[in-house]
Amino acid sequence: MTDVDILSVAFESGGLGDEDLVNQMMTFLIAGHETTVTALTWALYLLAKHANVSKNSAMNCDYLHAVSSEVLRIGAPVSLALRLADSDTSLNGQIVPKGAYIILAPWALTTSTHLWRDDAPVRYETQFEEGSALAKGEMGIQGGATTKPQSGLWNLAVNILFRLERRSFASALAQHRLPVNPCDGMLRTLTNIMKPASKRVPIPKNGVDYRGKIVLAPMVRSGELPSRLLALKYGADLVWGPETVDKAMIGTTRRCNSLTSTIDFTRVSSNGARNPSLGTNQRESIIYRLHPQREGRRLIFQLGTSNPENAVKAAKLVAADVSGIDVNAGCPKPFSTTGGMGAALLRTPDVLCAILRALVREVGEVYEIGISVKMRLLETPEQTEELVRKLCTTGITGLTIHCRTTPMRPRERAIREQLRTIADVCREAGVACLMNGDVVDRDSAIELIKDYGVDGAMIATAAERNPSCFRSKEEGGLASWEEVAREYMKVALEVENRWGNTKFLLSQIMPGKDPKYVKTNQSKSYEEVVQILGFEEELADVAREVDNRLDIKPKETRAERKAKANESARAAGGDTRKAKKQRPTQRMSQPQVNHSQPGVATPEMPLDVSREAGPGSLSEAQAPVLAV
Incomplete structure (x- = not known):
């Protein structure tokens, strides 16, 4: 191999002009970038498998250099290379005429047992032995003008990244359960793995992490049990139930419905209270229904509330059957805001924070489930950021931001310019951040998550029309x-x-x-x-x-x-049409005048009184009429 690099050739030969040099520099940058990514993939995998190598690498710079060199040998960035002979030459006695194409196989060379020990792939110490590739100044990259810059860039990357993030490297691939498949497309995955471990609010035992989830939004009428089950069938990761007001839940009875295999929270309806003779099914109204087997731990109960006491009372009733309680602080509808609930809570941030803290303390910690909140954008980005920071200090595990202000309607375009800032604030606090607003399907949701740095996305209107929007195109699409x-x-x-x-x-x-x-x-x-x-x-x-x-x-x-x-009239011996014509007109005017006795008023017959009724049921003024 040669120690001559592209920059040396450029300066010493004088054969490269400015334009040629720029072109070659781009080749160098791209090639070096690809080499680093591919080799780093193998390095992370091998170091995770061999703990002793990881420890030695952290303590010894020379050993780490040997590790990086061995990785380049085992996982050569270029498996095959095509070259054109620009003059007559020979290779190991084989004549190569000018203009002939030669296929080089670096991967075959670096894994040949004739050149390398059989046990070399996992014994990095062999790199130091006399006669080894490292001792002779040879590397896993097989020559060329960009050899030294590429290998240098790779070794520099390994030294910096591995020393800064050694602890997370050791288990990164295992935690993410990633397959070992080094390729150019690993850059994005490796970038995510190499990020420093960010702060995270602990997810309770019975709770669920919102990160990486595409979920069904809470919707009145459209969030009832059949809609939720259908969304899950088509691929939703989590489902939110419709907003349920705390006062509606307080006083309900939890019943196991054997016919539907559901859990029903019921209470006596106003009609049932007036009619005790009605059966149980007719007297009681179902306030909330869930399916424990089919929804499992994927259901989030959304609560409409305006004070901590009622919020806690209502949440405790359903906490054992759900994975989380979400406070509605974004609904702009009058039925919610009139009582100080929904978007009205955005105007009373202290009350909202008090509600969340009470739920975290008295429900989340007791039942070991997560508490979250769904809100809208405020009038200015500064106000929104300030409120998000306050909410993230309450102990919540998740925050959903609907990318519209309170006055905005669903037909108006969602405002996403503030999303990245909100996501960063949540990430600093360790709170998962979901986005909501104009998310139409799973594929677009995944792209939005990447573009804006949020942790997940919530689909509303599109899921109401067609819940198969949770299914990716690869799985069948809509x-x-x-x-x-x-x-x-x-x-x-x-x-x-x-x-x-x-x-x-x-x-x-x-x-x-x-x-x-x-x-x-x-x-x-x-x-x-x-x-x-x-x-x-x-x-x-x-x-x-x-x-x-x-x-x-x-x-x-x-x-x-x-x-x-x-x-019915004919069966009774009459005709309703004739009866209607012959029915006398009832007059409700002044008392009739008795013409036989001028000036004497005669009381009218009460319309709702029959002669069979006793005098005791009438007033003194009406009673004499019955004696006539």
Whole structure:
């Protein structure tokens, strides 16, 4: 091998002009960069496997140099190289005429047992022995004008990086469970591995880390159980339930539903309180329903609250069944902000922080789950950053930033310019940062995570229309609306979802121009909608059973009600049409005047009194009427 490098040739020969030198420098930089990345991949892997080598490398510079040289031999950056002979020459007695192409095989040379010991790949000490490649000044890079710069760059990188990050190198690949496959594309992965270990808020035993997750956003109506299960089926990593107000949860009863295998949090409805004679299913309303087996530890309960006391009371009821409690500090709707909840909490940061601290202390630590918060952008970047810093000191494990301000509507473009700053603030505090706003599918979410440095992404509207957006293109991409509707109906029937909610979600999934859309919106039962969508062969029997259990009866039209009334009248021996014409007009004017006795007023007959009623049920003024 030669010790002549490209810079020496440039200065000594005088044969390279400025333009040629610039071109060669780019070649040098690119080649050196590739060499470093490829060799560093092998170095990390081999050092992780051999702890004794790692320790010796840290203590001895010469030994570390030998390690780097041996790595270049074992994992040669260039396996094959094509060269053109610019003059007649010979190689080991073989004549090579001018213009002939020669294929060099550095990898074959560096692994040949004729040149290297059989046990050399893991015995770096052999590099020091007499006659070794290192002793003779030979390296794993096989010659050429860029040899010395490349090998020098590699050795410098190993010395600096390994000494700065030795402890994390030893287990980096094992922790990330990465396969050993050195190639040019390893640069991004290696960059992530070589980052200093950042501070992280500990994830509780029963909690979940939001990092690297693509999740379903909390949505009223669209976040009910069937929607969550369908999102998980298509690849969502975590799912948020709809915002549930603390006062609605407080006072609920936790019930295990054997028919649906769900856990239901129920309470007596206002109608049920007025009618004690109704059955249990009719008297009680389901406030929250979850599926412990199918959602597992992937469900985050979002809480609507405005004070710490109620927040803790409500969260404790559901904490044992979920992986985290998320406080809603971003909903701009009046039903949330009117009570000081949702986005209204952004105007009272001290209250919001108090709520989070109380939840961390009294719920998160007790039940060993994570506490997080979802918020919106404030009026200025400075205000947003200040609030994020405050929230990150409360002990939360995650923060989701909706990239819109409170007045903004979903149709307005998300503001992402502040994302990187927010992500950096969260990272400094060890809090996972999720982004929300105009995220449309898994593939784009992954790109956004890389572009803005956040830890994960949340999909909302796109998942409402088609939950298969959580599936990457490699895994099939977006499914047709017919497939999604079929899968949704299966799940909705399995968990006996509320009919009104099912009908609403179908209207979001189906395209408005489809002929079945209008009919679906007009349907009155599961059985009817299954027929409309053409699923009767598979789901008709189940739909009929669910309709019966939920007491879903098709509502009568006005014409049907009128016909039924006429039938009842005829059965009673009358005709409602004639009765209506002959019905006397009831007057509610001044008391009638008795013309036989001028000036004497006669009280009107009370409209709601029959002659069978006793006088004791009337006022003194009305009682004499019954005696007439």
